[in-house]
Amino acid sequence: MPDYSAAVLDHFRxxxxxxxxxxxxxxxGTATVGTVKSGVKVVFQLGLSADGRVDRVGWLAFGCxxxxxxxxxxxxxxxxxxxxxxxALLHDQVMQALAVARDVRARVLVVEDAALAALRxxxxxxxxxx
Amino acid sequence: MPLIYLDHAATTPLDPVVLEGxxxxxxxxxxxxxxxxxxxxxxxxxxxxxxxxxxQVASLLQAPPEGAIFTGSATEAINLAILGRLRFAMQRGxxxxxxxxxxxxxxxxxxxxxxxxxxxxLSVLPVDAAGRISLAELRSExxxxxxxxSLMLVNNETGVLHDIPAVATALREHSxxxxxxxxxxxxxxxxxxxxxxxxxxxxxxxxxxxxKGVGVLWRCPxxxxxxxxxxxxxGQEGGERPGTQAVHQIVGLxxxxxxxxxxxxxxxxxxxxxxxxxxxxxFDAGIPVQCNGAGPRAPHISNLSFPGVHGEAxxxxxxxxxxxxxxxxCTSRSGRGSHVLRAMGVGDAALLSAFRFSLGRxxxxxxxxxxxxxxSRAVRRLLAISPEAAGxxxxx
Numbered sequence: 277m278p279d280y281s282a283a284v285l286d287h288f289r290x291x292x293x294x295x296x297x298x299x300x301x302x303x304x305g306t307a308t309v310g311t312v313k314s315g316v317k318v319v320f321q322l323g324l325s326a327d328g329r330v331d332r333v334g335w336l337a338f339g340c341x342x343x344x345x346x347x348x349x350x351x352x353x354x355x356x357x358x359x360x361x362x363x364a365l366l367h368d369q370v371m372q373a374l375a376v377a378r379d380v381r382a383r384v385l386v387v388e389d390a391a392l393a394a395l396r397x398x399x400x401x402x403x404x405x406x
Numbered sequence: 407m408p409l410i411y412l413d414h415a416a417t418t419p420l421d422p423v424v425l426e427g428x429x430x431x432x433x434x435x436x437x438x439x440x441x442x443x444x445x446x447x448x449x450x451x452x453x454x455x456x457x458x459x460x461x462q463v464a465s466l467l468q469a470p471p472e473g474a475i476f477t478g479s480a481t482e483a484i485n486l487a488i489l490g491r492l493r494f495a496m497q498r499g500x501x502x503x504x505x506x507x508x509x510x511x512x513x514x515x516x517x518x519x520x521x522x523x524x525x526x527x528l529s530v531l532p533v534d535a536a537g538r539i540s541l542a543e544l545r546s547e548x549x550x551x552x553x554x555x556s557l558m559l560v561n562n563e564t565g566v567l568h569d570i571p572a573v574a575t576a577l578r579e580h581s582x583x584x585x586x587x588x589x590x591x592x593x594x595x596x597x598x599x600x601x602x603x604x605x606x607x608x609x610x611x612x613x614x615x616x617x618k619g620v621g622v623l624w625r626c627p628x629x630x631x632x633x634x635x636x637x638x639x640x641g642q643e644g645g646e647r648p649g650t651q652a653v654h655q656i657v658g659l660x661x662x663x664x665x666x667x668x669x670x671x672x673x674x675x676x677x678x679x680x681x682x683x684x685x686x687x688x689f690d691a692g693i694p695v696q697c698n699g700a701g702p703r704a705p706h707i708s709n710l711s712f713p714g715v716h717g718e719a720x721x722x723x724x725x726x727x728x729x730x731x732x733x734x735x736c737t738s739r740s741g742r743g744s745h746v747l748r749a750m751g752v753g754d755a756a757l758l759s760a761f762r763f764s765l766g767r768x769x770x771x772x773x774x775x776x777x778x779x780x781x782s783r784a785v786r787r788l789l790a791i792s793p794e795a796a797g798x799x800x801x802x
Binding site: 278280285288291294295308312313315317318319335336337338339340341343344 | 714715716718719722754755758790791792793794795
């Protein structure tokens, strides 16, 4: 079995936030990135509260343990963040936090892309409802 | 809970009878002689042990013992068969064309590619969705200068059998030699050279409860099928595989052949019953399962995919309870997937979730039932978090 960090295995097993959100709620964003053929496919969803903070996260993932662990880590780290903080967090913290192996980092980037796209969609929705 | 071993196609545990038989040949006070040292008792005793092992191999294969060449592995045996025969044929103007198949072991494919680099011409037969070649396509690829056809008896990933006797019949009127990679078949199926019609046959001891580091290339001795050796410097093994013979390993190989012959009648049906129980158990569990490979299969291998979940994630789920081989894509991270399954046209979702379950002499019903339980639980958990679950057709 390939080597995974303890943090990857922990999040892989807990899979915090797995499942889809109710799309009918306001300030909601969803994004699907990746393909089965490429070995990673992620649906990432999040919602913002009225004051612009992430207040709910959901996801589904087809991928390796690092992919699933990354989704779980975001689901724990994002709630409570405003959009700017969430964007910064999505850009560079997960690799280090999970000690992701170098050869699977491209897969983590897919999760980052999905989460970022969902965040921006929710932010745009938020702008429209303001 | 002890790890359940379901990777017998990779290697098998050493039979205690084999180990006991090998030990005297590693002792400091006797059994250490060089078989080539015919001038004293130590050497003669070792030479006698090597020849006894050769007879044991031949007895299992129902073939003349002088055809058996001891090698260091099946890979070496395969290389000697393919490169040794092609180099000889090309030197003597007896052909330069090889035919093999897309689902062969990488040892065969890589040796064929090496022969190609040295001037040979290579035809690689495709397989159908079941993993089998077409005899008509084989016949259509045969040329006047075809020197060798190399096919495996049992596919190491799917267990699918090639109809080797039919291939031999197709070659009967042709000068091409037939090499059979029988590595996965020994001890599970009858492997008899006359029935197969093989001119060359490769095997490896550790696949059937013998030691690692020793294999055999059997080649037709009457009339002697000529090979160009791959290495030089001694007259051992008829000069075709020079180098001091590893007596203890060769003794172990001989004993493993003897044991395989004794177990063969009961082991094949028992393994088939276990394999069928495993497959039925997973089909009945209500999870998506796809069996890769159809038609006649060896009794000990089952290649199953679980579409909708990623094999690497599934391996991480089951890996603490089961020792099992994931499809090569999952572990290599190459993303390309098993060349065998790709050649069979297996789709991406199944390719990335393929596992090889391989059973052996130590496998019991309880192991199979536990594997079914562990896999069912793991697949359900991963499907629950997979975006592909909704699109997966659940087949029973």
